[in-house]
Amino acid sequence: MEHLKKTDIEIFTGINSEIARQQNVIELIASENIVSRAVLEAMGTPLTNKYSEGMPFKRYYGGNDYIDYCEDLAVKRAKELFGAEHVNVQPHAGSQANMEAYFALLELKDKILGMALDHGGHLTHGSHVNFSGKFYTFSSYGVDKETEMIDLDNVREIAQKEQPRLILAGASAYPRSINFKAFKGIADDVGALFMVDMAHIAGLIAAKLHPDPVPYADVVTTTTHKTLRGPRGAMILCKEAHAKAIDKAVFPGMQGGPLDHVIAAKAVAFKEALEPSFAIYQKQVISNAQALAETLMDEGFRLVSGGTDNHLILVDLTNKNITGKEAEIALDVAGICCNKNMIPYDTRSPFNPSGIRLGTPAITTRGFREEDAKQVGEWISKVISDPSNETLKKQINRDVQELCSAHRIYAGLTPQ
C-alpha cells in the first residue's frame, strides 16, 4: 500500500488499523469471513475502471473483451458449483439481489410469505422499515414456541390462508437446517412461486452439507461473502424460465454498471469453493459451531432450539442476567466480536435484545479447531459471568491475541 500511504495517510492509517484489528480479534459475527489473498488481489485491480452495462458479450460500451472473459468465468464456475440453470453475478449486495428477484417475479404489492425478522428472517423479507415491506404485501411465519424450529404445518396453514404469490425461505439467524423440498411442496399446493435466500448457508450448500434449494426454487439469491468466503457482493441463481426476467431486473431494472473488480474476485472465490479443501473447511465450520455450542451449554447457557446444525448459534442470555447489548460490549473489550440479536418471542427491543448470535466461518478460516472453539466458549462464559471485571477482560484479551497470533491472517499486509 505504498502509493496509498504517500497519497492519503489518513485512510492508509484507517485501513492499517482495521487489518490489525482483524488480525487480533476473534471474529464470531456469523455473516463475516476472511477472504483469501487471491480474492483480495482480484478486488484491488483496474477492473474497477470499466463500465460494462449489459451481459457478457452483449454490452452497451466498447472495450469489454477481458471483462466479458472474467464475468463469463464467474458465471460458469457458479453454475458448476451449484448446478444452477442460470446465474447472474452482477448484484452488488444481498438486498439488491432480493429486490431484483422480487422485481423479476412479481408486481408491486403482490403477496409474499417469508420468515419474520424477529424469528431469524431478514430485513428484506418483509420488514416494514425496508423496501420489501413497503413495496409488497408480506405475511410471515416464525418458529414454534416450544421447539424454536420452523413448523412446516404452520407454514402450510399460513400459506393456505394468505394465498401468497411467492413463498420465501431462508434466514439470517436460524441455527437449524431448512427443508427446502417441503417448502416447495407447500408452494406448489397453494400455486405460489418459491424463492430461497441462501446467503448465510451458501458455503454449506456448495459443500453438500445442507439441503440444496437449487432443484426446488424458482429463484435462489445469495451474498458471496458469508460462508461462501468470497468478496462482498451477491448473485442470483434461477431456472432458465426466469433467466431473462432476472437479467432485466438487475440491469436496467435496478443497477447500472457492474462492479467488474468484484465480479473477478467472485470468480476466484468460486474456483476456491470448487476445490475439495472447501468441503473440508465447511465440515470444520459445523464441527466448530457444535463444539462452541456444547461448551456454552455445559457452562449453563440456553441456546435457541437447543443447539445448531449449521455455522451459527443463537444464545438466549435471559438466565445470565445480562442483555445482548451488554454482552456484545463486554465481549468486545475482551477481543471477542459478535452481535446482539433478537431471540424468537423476545420481550426486549432490537436495540437491546435478549440474545447474541455467534458464528464460526471466520475463526475456522484462520485455522481454529474444536479445542480452540471450546476455549472461546469458556472465555465467553467467563466474561458474561463477570462483565464489569476489567482485569478479567484485559487478561482474556491478551489470551485472545496470543491464540490469534498462532493463527495469523494476512501476514505482512500491515506495512509501517
Ligand code: DSN
Ligand atoms: N447483515 C447480515 C447478517 O449479519 O446476517 C444479513 O444481511
